[in-house]
Amino acid sequence: MSKKSSSSRKAATDFGESVDQLTQRNIECVRELEEAANQERSNSDRVADVIAKFCGSMTFVWVHMIWFGGWIIVNTIPRLPHIDPFPFTFLTLVVSLEAIFLSTFILISQNHDSKISERRNNLDLQINLLSEQENTQMLKMLQAIVKKVGAEMELSTEVEALAAQIEPKDLVNKIKEREK
Secondary structure (H helix, E strand, C coil), rough: CCCHHHHHHHHHCCCCCCCCHHHHHHHEEEHHHHHHHHHHCCCCHHHHHHHHHHHCHHHHHHHHHHHHHHHHHHHCCCCCCCCCCCCCCHHHHHHHHHHHHHHHHHHHHHHHHHHHHHHHHHHHHHHHHHHHHHHHHHHHHHHHHHHHHHCCCCCCCHHHHHHHHCCCCHHHHHHHHHCC
């Protein structure tokens, strides 16, 4: 273990919780958020998720290989009644209908995943904004402490810029300008 990680673990312990405990608490929080999101799903969303998950498995591939192979063999063996002779028009119809329904189930599942992802992104943004505000306040407090104790320290323009309140709208506008 490096000096840095052991000292950060010690510092966390000084405040009552170890890094492992903090990590476990965060994992539990994320798990609870995921569980709450899953509880909000409707029955049709759950069915779509199960179908989409099955369709993305090797079992699905093997079932289709056996089904298509069996269909082709049964409908090409001489002296057997062929319910769908070559070029297998009925098989083509069934596969096309299956593709329509499967793509719909997959889109429903992806829409649900997209909603959860948007929620996570919003949460990340809120936490980042709070962290930025906290850091700005800490820089201001540190500047005040330096001034109060009379320490000789030249404040760089970077520190002063970082201590200024940042407006998210301004950052979005700057990003948009650079994208042009």
